[in-house]
Amino acid sequence: MPANHPSGRTQRHRTSPIAPSTLAAFAALLASARLPRADAAYTPLKTYSGSSFFDGWDFYGHYDNLTNGDIDFVNRTDSSDLAYINSAGNAIIKMDNTSTVLYPNKRRSVRVQSQDTYPIGSLWVFDFVHVPYGCSVWPAAWSQATVWPEGGEIDTFEGVNLVQNNQYALHTTSGCTNSNSSSSNFTGTLTYGNCDTSANSNSGCTILDPRTSSYGAAFASNGGGVYATEFSKNGISIWFFPRANVPSDLSSNSSAPDPTGWGEPVARYGGSSCDVPTFFAPQHLVIDITACGDWAGHVTNTTGCPLTTDLCYTSFVLNSSNYNTAYFEIPSIRVYSNADLAANSSASATATNTSTSASTSGSSAPKSAAGRMRVGGSLLGAVVAGMGVLVGGWALL
Known part of the structure; x- marks a missing residue:
């Protein structure tokens, strides 16, 4: 920088010419050096895997009073046949596919739901070998703040019935939006742009994955895949990688994932249309499977299931064999932190335990029914011929 001369004029210092050999050596040094990322690397924060997978989770232990599904969510004490570790060392989370259910049960x-919450500056990675699908089945892997909707919700994986494409979404208070003008930043198809829970029957701002391997039977036949959600002050980005295309830094033994090398995400939100620190608080991770309810129960005839004039409940829920594919198989769920992407860049992302004790009886309502309060509404959009996917708008997500 030029030095300020006492007279007020800028004094420029004369320097001797640099020898060509010195310039060449300096250029070689720069070429051989790996420039650091602008942001610090992600570091491991929490891993759910193996025999300890279910440590650190609360079981809901109540009927589905959030999405009006025809489901009783078990408590931990009664979960041994539905939430366990299989012979491969993977976690199984499933619907009951053996019991006889009599009307109107x-x-x-x-x-x-994870007992820990994960703040802005976190990256969570869902590694799934199998995801639930089938008529009336409505699975999701998502996150929500302790106070909903004020702290926001991020839907990483969600679908219903026999659809072939995963849907991503945010649910927030009024003011967070997404638009086609930002579609160059993600590869999915924007179906709704308003994230406000009070708009469009709480559809959220939704993006559809164009790949049929992202959900259902095709997902399973391809060996599953990995979903990665980056929760950054700069935006929320979600990637999906089929098993054959999972980056090496997202392998189970990787300690330093680097999203800058993954290409464009399939879904992205943020920027001036949705300031993440304004609309989002630390998130609990949630995994659930319900049946029928506000979304799956209204679109069975347009999402690959047999045409029926009967109720979703009587058509499917009473038949246990209908749920043979209604399960998650999960090698691991991993969470990483990056201090430079936290809401306050001077503070590192740390997991915070906000849990009360896990439900053990299931006889009383949970202390909090935050999140996923879906209500009935119009189902907008059209079914793509031959694909069985609703692309104009997946209401009641």
């Missing part, structure tokens, strides 16, 4: 299933 509900079928048993699982909803778990």
